[in-house]
Amino acid sequence: MSPSNILVATHKVSNLLRVYSRIPGTDLSMGEAPAFLVDDLQNEPLNNGFELKNGTCKTTTTCVDKTYVIGGADDGTLSIEVQIFDRNLGEWVHPIVHGTKPMSCKGHSAVLLKDRILIIKKGSKPDDQIWFLEVDTEYVRQLQKSLGSEVVAWSKGVTGNAEKPIVISGPSGVGKGTLIAMLMKEFPSMFGFSVSHTTRAPRNMEKDGVHYHFTEKSVMEKEIKDGKFLEFASVHGNLYGTSVEAVEVVADAGKRCILDIDVQGARSVRASSLEAIFIFICPPSMEDLEKRLRGRGTETEEQIMKRLRNAAAEIEQGKSSKIFDFILYNDNLEDCYEKLKKLLGLDDFVTAVSKSAPREIILPMDHTLSKIDDQIIVNCKSSELEKESKNLIMLDVSSLKGGAPGRTRGLDFRAISSFSDSLTGMAQFS
Numbered sequence: 001m002s003p004s005n006i007l008v009a010t011h012k013v014s015n016l017l018r019v020y021s022r023i024p025g026t027d028l029s030m031g032e033a034p035a036f037l038v039d040d041l042q043n044e045p046l047n048n049g050f051e052l053k054n055g056t057c058k059t060t061t062t063c064v065d066k067t068y069v070i071g072g073a074d075d076g077t078l079s080i081e082v083q084i085f086d087r088n089l090g091e092w093v094h095p096i097v098h099g100t101k102p103m104s105c106k107g108h109s110a111v112l113l114k115d116r117i118l119i120i121k122k123g124s125k126p127d128d129q130i131w132f133l134e135v136d137t138e139y140v141r142q143l144q145k146s147l148g149s150e151v152v153a154w155s156k157g158v159t160g161n162a163e164k165p166i167v168i169s170g171p172s173g174v175g176k177g178t179l180i181a182m183l184m185k186e187f188p189s190m191f192g193f194s195v196s197h198t199t200r201a202p203r204n205m206e207k208d209g210v211h212y213h214f215t216e217k218s219v220m221e222k223e224i225k226d227g228k229f230l231e232f233a234s235v236h237g238n239l240y241g242t243s244v245e246a247v248e249v250v251a252d253a254g255k256r257c258i259l260d261i262d263v264q265g266a267r268s269v270r271a272s273s274l275e276a277i278f279i280f281i282c283p284p285s286m287e288d289l290e291k292r293l294r295g296r297g298t299e300t301e302e303q304i305m306k307r308l309r310n311a312a313a314e315i316e317q318g319k320s321s322k323i324f325d326f327i328l329y330n331d332n333l334e335d336c337y338e339k340l341k342k343l344l345g346l347d348d349f350v351t352a353v354s355k356s357a358p359r360e361i362i363l364p365m366d367h368t369l370s371k372i373d374d375q376i377i378v379n380c381k382s383s384e385l386e387k388e389s390k391n392l393i394m395l396d397v398s399s400l401k402g403g404a405p406g407r408t409r410g411l412d413f414r415a416i417s418s419f420s421d422s423l424t425g426m427a428q429f430s
């Protein structure tokens with residue numbers, strides 16, 4: 001491990017200079033805050049009105065020619081903010097920040113990984129302590145290209161095999177909504193519906209914000225341009241789309257997200273970093289499909305004909321493309337629902353839950369970080385774990401999956417036995 005691999009400095013702003021002089025083995029070209037940054041941080045108000053309060057904890061992490069200043073107010077109510085200092089231009093940049101921001105906390109540590117910054121919040125609950133600020137991932141680069149601005153994206157880290165979102169597609173009238181409603185009724189605390197945006201008119205029973213966010217075409221087009229959508233498509237003559245927020249809201253509620261989207265949308269999600277299970281629902285026959293559509297009584301004759309015309313192509317794509325992991329025939333509704341539950345691992349629900357519950361490790365306030373390849377070592381200064389002679393926690397980030405928009409999976413925590421504190425490359429700032 002090279003100490004200069006650690007491009008992180010956590011500091012109380014008031015102690016900035018002192019802290020930088022303590023960083024072991026820091027190398028200006030690799031990560032130390034340059035003199036102008038230190039000067040800027042000490043003189044309030046800063047360029048572009050970027051203000052700092054005494055006692056506010058921030059980290060600075062340098063990736064190539066940009067220094068990411070990450071931190072927020074200390075009152076537990078505000079979110080952690082991000083500012084970027086462009087070292088080439090010598091000026092501050094205000095990035096567009098995507099994803100749900102983590103709430104501010106007592107302090108945090110930061111480590112630069114290849115294309116994202118790992119943030120460990122101190123003294124936070126297990127499900128809120130690991131975050132990633134994506135600075136150079138494919139998702140961020142695409143947004144930067146389409147928006148022509150600096151973009152960063154937050155993604156919460158989850159340990160163990162946190163369940164993937166579920167994408168359900170199929171022709172109009174096949175029974176997607178019915179199956180999803182059954183799933184949400186039986187497992188209300190487990191699933192949450194991703195509420196799409198659409199430009200189509202609401203049906204009689206449909207509520208804005210519950211079934212869809214009903215919106216104007218011009219508004220939705222503007223929001224698409226602003227990068228607010230994970231995917232969108234024109235379906236049966238209307239615009240439909242899944243906003244990043246729709247997926248985040250469900251994940252933030254600790255639920256598994258269900259997306260009811262068409263085949264084009266499923267293809268876009270498949271190409272994105274959102275890891276999901278893709279299920280295509282087929283009708284037993286076109287005659288049955290027509291009967292169901294007419295029986296539902298929510299469309300005009302013209303709309304029914306359009307949906308039936310589109311159904312053939314959708315079924316063809318659903319069956320032949322490599323988008324879908326599973327194809328389910330919805331002939332008898334109860335049978336189809338049982339199959340759906342089985343493939344989601346819900347037929348043996350009790351054992352499924354107990355098997356997948358990961359051990360919860362709470363990282364103490366007082367810890368330091370070091371990095372050896374893809375292993376982050378968290379050295380806990382005082383903790384329950386220390387009493388067990390296990391004051392080191394290994395966080396394996398070698399197999400990260402997913403990321404913004406959505407969760408970053410594949411994190412693995414392991415408490416390990418203590419070894420010398422003098423582990424080289426230890427970055428200790430508080």
Ligand SMILES: Nc1nc2c(ncn2[C@@H]2O[C@H](COP(=O)(O)OP(=O)(O)O)[C@@H](O)[C@H]2O)c(=O)[nH]1
Nearest residue numbers: 172173196232233235240241242260261262265
């Ligand atoms: N791509 C995409 N398709 C969506 C979205 N929301 C709904 N759809 C699809 O749009 C199509 C029409 O939906 P809707 O008008 O509610 O009619 P229904 O399928 O007959 O219930 C269906 O195939 C939905 O799966 C979305 O956010 N993105």
Ligand SMILES: Nc1ncnc2c1ncn2[C@@H]1O[C@H](COP(=O)(O)OP(=O)(O)O)[C@@H](O)[C@H]1O
Nearest residue numbers: 172173174175176177178292296330331332333
């Ligand atoms: N297996 C089934 N057999 C008969 N009718 C069904 C079945 N599944 C759903 N339906 C009915 O078909 C109609 C369309 O179902 P819906 O869930 O609205 O389809 P989608 O959401 O795919 O457009 C509804 O009236 C529903 O009650």
